[in-house]
Amino acid sequence: MSYQNEITIKMEFKEAKNKFVQTWGALGSQWGINKTMAQIHALLMVSHEPVSMEDIMEELQISRGNASMNLRALMDWGIVYKEYKAGERREFFTAEKDLDELAVKISRERSKREIKPALKVLKEVSSIQSDNTEAEKHFVDQTTKLYDFVLKADNVLDKITEYKDNWLAKLVVKIMK
Amino acid sequence: MSYQNEITIKMEFKEAKNKFVQTWGALGSQWGINKTMAQIHALLMVSHEPVSMEDIMEELQISRGNASMNLRALMDWGIVYKEYKAGERREFFTAEKDLDELAVKISRERSKREIKPALKVLKEVSSIQSDNTEAEKHFVDQTTKLYDFVLKADNVLDKITEYKDNWLAKLVVKIMK
DNA sequence: TTAAACTTTCAAAAAAAAATGAAAGTTTGT
């Protein structure tokens, strides 16, 4: 294989990697996760070896502070880990690469951070006493239904996390009967 | 019941409604849906009767343009409907109130708008030819796994929408064995 | 056809969220 070809292939890889990172970042934005956080995660997901903060900054063209804060956030979510290399002073980072484990962790965190607090409010507002106007009856009825629905959906997520290994495949089989 | 009590109860209702609308709006933000859009949806969800644009503007303290654009977006999502009242010039709006139907519509739209395009990119980037470096092998391997995973997850959503009635309850039963 | 009663559009303004970078903090080897 010629030198020219080798360069061509290398470019292709870099382009593909970049496209993946950009796409994952954009998807993150649409799901309420900040772009850089999603990009760092994407980068670590497809990196063979642990990556230093310096390299992350370089590849994504972001500042040290930005990298630091988003890595911290990813570690708080439990989907990125710090690693220490023997004889190396600086820290390296790796992403959770097992996709089932990743899904489980994201589900758990979103449940804890967002769904549980929302449930609390739903319970609260659906508990106003009111057998008065139609409007009030409808409000209580609708928020109660919403509470039940969200609670059930949240429990499904909980159950899913118990399956751990291969829950998605099992789920597909069951759903399809 | 005294006049004073009636006022007290009315206030409680308004407070509860307001709290619900605010909470739903905040939840929307965290999930990549703009606050006003989520608030309008919340308002319509718990409203007994169709609501005019004027009333939405008044209750949420937003401009005409904002109300118009977000109502349009909600209708594009298929979860809010225009209604015409006999003899009335202006338009009224109602939300999809059946929660199963709501979940189905949101799933379908997010699949179409976000997941399908992401899948296309995943397929593309995982298809670079490369049996060269470890880094490239890992990239192809990981993006291929991600493609399979996202595809499966997306299919689960599709299957769920076929169940339509009560899919959630059935799912819970199945999951729990 | 006209005008009143509405709704929609979109350029500009405002608000919210994210990123920067320099100073402060921490850790490790000598």
Add this chain to the structure above:
DNA sequence: ACAAACTTTCATTTTTTTTTGAAAGTTTAA
């Protein structure tokens, strides 16, 4: 204990997203 090598913090700046509001557009009734 010191200083080199690194990371974190946070006030400020930048970018992105959302909102406004006035002009343009539409519909309906007379």
